[in-house]
Amino acid sequence: AQSVAQPEDQVNVAEGNPLTVKCTYSVSGNPYLFWYVQYPNRGLQFLLKYITGDNLVKGSYGFEAEFNKSQTSFHLKKPSALVSDSALYFCAVRLNSGGYQKVTFGTGTKLQVIP
Amino acid sequence: KAGVTQTPRYLIKTRGQQVTLSCSPISGHRSVSWYQQTPGQGLQFLFEYFSETQRNKGNFPGRFSGRQFSNSRSEMNVSTLELGDSALYLCASTRDTNTGELFFGEGSRLTVL
Numbered sequence: 001a002q003s004v005a006q007p008e009d010q011v012n013v014a015e016g017n018p019l020t021v022k023c024t025y026s027v028s029g030n031p032y033l034f035w036y037v038q039y040p041n042r043g044l045q046f047l048l049k050y051i052t053g054d055n056l057v058k059g060s061y062g063f064e065a066e067f068n069k070s071q072t073s074f075h076l077k078k079p080s081a082l083v084s085d086s087a088l089y090f091c092a093v094r095l096n097s098g099g100y101q102k103v104t105f106g107t108g109t110k111l112q113v114i115p
Numbered sequence: 116k117a118g119v120t121q122t123p124r125y126l127i128k129t130r131g132q133q134v135t136l137s138c139s140p141i142s143g144h145r146s147v148s149w150y151q152q153t154p155g156q157g158l159q160f161l162f163e164y165f166s167e168t169q170r171n172k173g174n175f176p177g178r179f180s181g182r183q184f185s186n187s188r189s190e191m192n193v194s195t196l197e198l199g200d201s202a203l204y205l206c207a208s209t210r211d212t213n214t215g216e217l218f219f220g221e222g223s224r225l226t227v228l
Contacts, residue, residue, distance in 0.1 A: 032214050043119070043205055043219030051214045090158065094214070101212050102171045103148065105158040 002027040004093045006106035013081045014114050021076040021109045023091030032094035033074040034103070035065055037087050044090060050074060061085070081113045117141065121206050121220035129228050133194040136223045140187050140208030147189040148217065149181060152203040161204075164189055165212065193225075201227045 004025045013019045025031050032051055036044040048059025055067045065076045076089060091106040120139040128134050140147050148171075149161040160173040164183035181191040187208075193200055203224050207217035 034216055036217075036219075041222075041224075043121075043221045044207075044217070046216040046218070049214070049216055092217075102160065102163065103207075103217060104160065105150075107157045 002093075002095045002104075004033075004091050004104055004106045006089075006091055006109045008109050009107075010110045010112060012112045012114060015083055016080050019078050019081040019085070019111065019113070021089050021091075021111060023074045023076065023106060025072050025074060025091075025093050027093060027095060031074075032101075033065075033067065034092040034094075035059065035063070035074075035076050036090045036092060036105075038090065038108075039087050047076070047089075081111075083113045083115050086111055086113045119206060119208050119218050119220035121204075121223050123223060124221060125224050125226075127226045127228060128196050130196055130198060132196050133192065134196060134225060135190055135192045136204055136206075136225075138189045138191075138206030138208075138220060140189070140206075141210075141218055144208035144210050144218070145187050146209050146212045147183055147187065148207045148209075149189070149191050150205045150207065151175075152205055152222070153201075158205070161191065196227045198227050201225060 034049045035047040038044045047063050048057050050057050050067045058064045063078050089109050092103050094101045122137045146165045148163040151159045162181050163171040167183045178194045183189045203222045205222045207219045209215040209217050
């Protein structure tokens with residue numbers, strides 16, 4: 001079955017340290033992968049996406065993600081975490097559903113940056 | 116450029132009632148999707164509309180329905196509300212339904228008592 005998974009419910013990191021939020025996928029064909037962030041009581045905001053090309057994708061707020069086809073992963077990274085990065089992060093994939101593209105989200109990872 | 120607008124932002128209903136939520140997409144976006152977000156189930160896909168046609172539907176009972184108008188605005192309706200329908204309902208629009216990112220509204224938080 002085609003799916004996307006976020007194995008960690010929560011990630012804690014100290015301010016200034018590098019952060020990684022993990023995402024793995026299971027799809028047939030070429031995946032279109034996305035990361036979104038959600039702050040409390042708000043909608044989701046787009047961070048970055050991988051469609052094709054360079055495996056390292058740079059996005060908003062200093063975030064980047066690396067597409068790894070052999071490991072079927074698309075981990076979100078940032079070199080130096082800020083307290084303001086604390087939020088809920090969702091990985092998503094566009095899947096072909098009945099001839100149309102449907103977006104499926106992972107279960108979300110809560111990132112807590114500790115001052 | 117105005118973002119995705121959802122109304123109302125908050126509402127409280129009682130079991131058995133019905134509710135209608137509205138979503139105005141970004142100008143030029145013809146695809147509108149709806150998601151239900153709950154702490155236990157995460158983000159669950161409800162349905163997607165494109166040019167007034169429902170193209171995809173998630174695994175929700177028939178009490179959940181939607182429609183899209185010619186100006187791309189969309190509404191979703193939930194009839195015979197149950198306690199478990201309490202959730203944040205998110206609407207998202209996109210211009211490119213193949214590779215484009217979704218643009219989300221702030222959501223409508225429904226509480227069913």
